[in-house]
Amino acid sequence: MAKALYKLGYWVTGNKRKIISGTIALLIALAIFAVNMGISFSEDMSMPNTESADAGELLQKEFSSSKGKSGGQVQLVFKAPKNETLDSEKVNKVIEEALSEIKKGDSEVASVATPVALGNLTKDKKMGYATVTYKVEAGDVTDTSKENIKKNIEITKDAGVQTELAGTVAFSKTEAGGPAEGIGIIIAFVILAVTFTSFLAAGMPILTAIIGLGIGLLAIVIGTNFMDIPSVSLSVASMLGLAVGIDYALFIIVRYRQQLKEGYAVRESIAIATGTAGSAVVFAGITVIIGLLGLSVTEIPFLTAMGFAGAFSVLIAIFIAIIVVPAVLALMGHKIGPSRKNRLLDKITGRNKKQDSSNKWGEFVVKRPFIVTILGIGLLVIISIPFFHMNLGLPDNGTKSVETTERKAYDLLSEAYGPGVHSTLVVVAKTNNAGEDAQKAVNSMGDKIKDISNVKTVSPAIPGSSGKVFMISITPETGPGDQKTKDIVHSIRGKSTSEVELLVTGQTAADIDLSEGLSTALVKFAILIIGFAFILLVIIFRSLLVPLKAVLGFVLSLGATLGFIVFVVQDGHFLDLFGFPSTSPILNFLPVIVVAILFGLSMDYEVFLVSRMREEYIHTGDARKAILAGMKNSGNVVTAAGLIMVAVFTGFMLTSDPMVKIMGMALTFGVLFDAFIVRLAIVPAVMTLLGKSAWYLPRWLDKILPNIDIEGETIMKTVEKQKKTEKNTNPVEKGRRKMM
Template sequence: MKKFFTWYSEKVTNKPKQVLLVGILVSLIIIVVGFSFGGALSTKTMSVGSTPADKAAKIVTKHFGSESSGAQAQIVLKAKNKLSSTSNQKIQNEIESRASKIKNVKIVMSPVMLKNYAQGQKVGYFTVIFKNKTITTKQTNQLKEIARKFGSSQLEVELSGVSSQIEVSELPEIIGIIIAFIILTVTFGSFIMAGVPILSAILGLVTGLGGVFFVTKYFEVQSYDLALAAMVSLAVGIDYALFLVARFKEEIRKNERKQALKNTVTSTAPSVVFAASTIIIALLSMSALGIDFLGVMGAVSALSVLLVVIITLLLVPSLLYLIPIKAKSTDQHKIRPAEFFAKIVHKKPWITIVTMIIFILLVSIPLKNMNLGLPNDGSKQKNTTERRAYDIKQKAYGAGNDAVLVAVTRNKNEKSGVSLTEKITKINGVKTVGQPTPSADGKYLMVSIIPKTEANDNRTKKVVQNVRNIQGKNLNKVMVTGSTAMNIDISNKLLGALPEFLGLITIFTFILLMIAFRSFLIPLVAVLGFVLSLAATLGVIVFTVQEGHFEGLLHLPGKTAILNFLPVLVVGILFGLAMDYEVFLVSRIREEYLKTGDNKQAVYEGVRLSGGSILAAALIMISVFASFSFTDEIIIQMMGLSLAFGVFFDALVIRLILVPSFISVFGKANWYFPKWLDKILPKFNIE
């Protein structure tokens, strides 16, 4: 790799304008092709393959085919006076008439038909069943028009179950870029040098998204896949450019421009490639779980990161060579914020280790209560029609109103229906049980169940489990389906896959770092640090998102279950980011150790000299990720917050404090590596 970048540095210094032009042309081609000829984002519901609920759903479709097979929406009404009044009945008739005229509506069932008046006849809802399986944006807009027309101070009209494609706003990226520019200006003491990473990152981001949009032509890519690709690409794009600019700033103080750039490319570009490779491999490894939507999510983010790295390495070196940067101006601002971390590690490493581990463990305590689920209308912002409809129904009908379960079993004999109903009724957490319905061919029985708790509540999960465990001489195996049961099965499958994925990632980490640093202890500390930062990150997410603390400050909608694929996502991405900081910090410590042979001093100098860039990079990452909390989509909010907290714990606590503290106390043992193993393993120079 060093040979390649030596050759590349010659090309950049000899023909900087041509290299810059190549970078711009590559970017423009990908952008034009992606946005002009790519596909569209998918709105399909995610799936993890065959689950018990899926199998039961196939039986229901085959043997009970009913009106409920299409997509459903609800028009929720809350009146000041009784809905049964003459004036309100007239409005309901008009709502039913207008809703029936929407294209592909199969049937509209009124509150009177459904007998669902509640709260003294002041609350009720229509159920609109469509022929299509997914409600379209056009159908949603038509329903919203009905709600706007008939809603008034006397009658609140809200919607539930409508299409709500996640919108990827540009505002978080803009906020992140502004904050990044401020941090870079302070770090480099120059607007011009601060502008290089920003310019490169913006072009890299758009290029990466162009690549993602092109992929949508061939694969199902969700809106939150695009959001994830955007936040990761913007953050790493700024970070990798930052490390190149920081090294150039250091080199140009000692060398003339041409040599300074050569040294920058040959010394820093390999580390950038290595760091990017860890993120890309971590993202691609999500496909090893065998869950299609996670594989696609990881793959499109990996593609975006790859394109960002290519654009960064084409643009940044040529821009640094061409822009008018004076050596003197780069030496005016010697800000060493990492001096604080270096002194902590140098003076009392054992006390630092114990303190930081206790801190991480305390922060991780809420993790034991983590409840995985899939966000529903109750997870939306309080000013949305879906959230208002959800709150009205929760108060009027109970928490389990939107968590209907469907139990299915073979019709063994004439006593099967009665036996099934009796056993379900006795289960703790069940509110009501419908009458058993036989299939047309008489082979199966179907029973609807309304639990006392909402869809993501752990008590609802226990109801599903207990219904599936029902046994009796008049009963065959009882299956449970419905959207609630499907989401519970998805969450269980993802939670079951987490230990396997975490094990895969940690083993890969250990081997990769062992090859890079020719050490046993350093990879071991890196892996343990990664596990600690992961626990702390998920602990804080449970504390804020699930338990609802600081919801106003973080722009959260209130208490909600943790997104079921979030832990897997955090493991994959946080691993890649953690290895970035590990590589840049430890390689500098090792460089200082090889110069002096003094381990303790090498740690101090390594943290002091490289810590500033790592701190700036981490603050940029945190700013970019945290800015996504101020969207109105809880899925994107959770992804952004989890990555922001993850970078905080891993970069600031683990990499800048805990890891160098361990290296400091281990002394020369850090660098012990058997000669026979050194000969066997491949060599990879990242310094």
């Protein structure tokens, strides 16, 4: 692979303008296609083959008069003005007028119903909700229809009636970009400027990453017209595409500048950088892609689609790094070479030659390996403790910003009817026979459900079309994310008998099934990923203990990441600091996503750091010297790469959407823990304690393992050999030797 990439680098430099113009043309073409085809994201985040899914299908069959799916609904939640009630003639007239205008202004509206007609007014008549039902599914309700509702509820608002919006139709969508993400890019630019001591060089990785991100996201948007892709996939792809795109360009540019500094020509430097750093980039990208594609083992469609979208974004970042970045380098030439200094940056950072050659942190770790190991492991273990009481769930309107209408509606409904109004359960009771005996058996079962702790109300059983299936609605005392609500679901399912089988469905039950399914999948997925990482690192590093140390470090950083998220989001510590409006369960697919992404990133840092140590150890046989060499030559690159990742992910953490926010936070702290505590502290400390034994590999195993040259050592040997040959055959050089 290294030799092929070396040749690719040579080819790119000769076709630089064609490649750059072709890439821009591709970006423009995709943009035109995306605009013409539109966006069609799927908001179905369900898990097939669960009890709630099966019960939902049975419910649809028995109680739906039409074969199609039910239309989307919007709840207009009202709170009467002071000293007024919703059933008063004045207020009710205003509500009816607003609803009439909503129906009149939109042909897609099937029906409207006032709170009085629905009979849902609270005891004091101060609060209630109207319902607008559409002819189309919730996901197909147009922005024009939503604007129609927003415009007409001003009628009730102007009359002093607080009016907020809830229901299955979303009025705020997942964010995939915005000012917050721009902050991360600015911070990344500053880090790159300090790393390169050049504003021009700092802009290159960001520019190429944005181009790659644009290509990836536009292709995903086009793909939504052909397959089911959840909207949150765009945020995952954005985070990954931008972060790895900048990092991969950084690795290649750093190597290019090193080769120029050693006296190589521009074209040769680009070819070497593409063959060496490019090989590491391809390997790093493939590990991230494998982790994301591995999400398919969960057998959950939306998660598989999310993994494919993220993997595609990373794949584009790889192509941009090994093709477009070398082309831009060829165009810029010596303009971003190491000889070009930036006095302003040198002055700001206080950088000088002595500091460039120092290795204070590496020397500190090597001198105190036991203390660093104990402190590092101890810190991560302590942070991991909250992980063991993690409660998974899906964010609802109660986790949105207090400024959104959905959150205000959520709070009003909780105030009016209790938190259980958001976690209504639907029980499907299946009997062997129809008739009075079946009705009696189901009614008896309903009485038993009433006795379950934390159940607020149980509706009378309603028979379905066959007479053998009945529907019972249950309202718990607690909200959808509460553990007590989960206990109710399990208790109901446990009461099934030979005469009556109880199935629980509804959105709350579906979310519970999904969370539990993901918990089971997480264990299988983590074992698969860790096993793959160990085998891969054994092949790369020709060692048993180094890979073992690497995967255990990954487990530590993963545990600390999830533990910290639980500590903040679920337990409620520092909520204001991180901008979370309230406590909530942990996003149910977050652990699996974090495992997939953090696995790839942690292996990247491990390879970039330890491969340099291995190279030095092979040459010198000195384990301590190898660790210092790795920390000195690769530590700064890993530091810069980690800081860039943190900067980009922090930008997403600053968004208001709860899904994007928690994913951004998890990846931010995941990289912080893994790059700076595990890879730059625990790894060198443990390797110092292990000494030469760290590199032990049985001879029989060494013989059968394939040799993967991800650092391009064979290329450098070939280049050095050619250089010596050219030097020896140079007539001027020969004459000079004779004179000597």
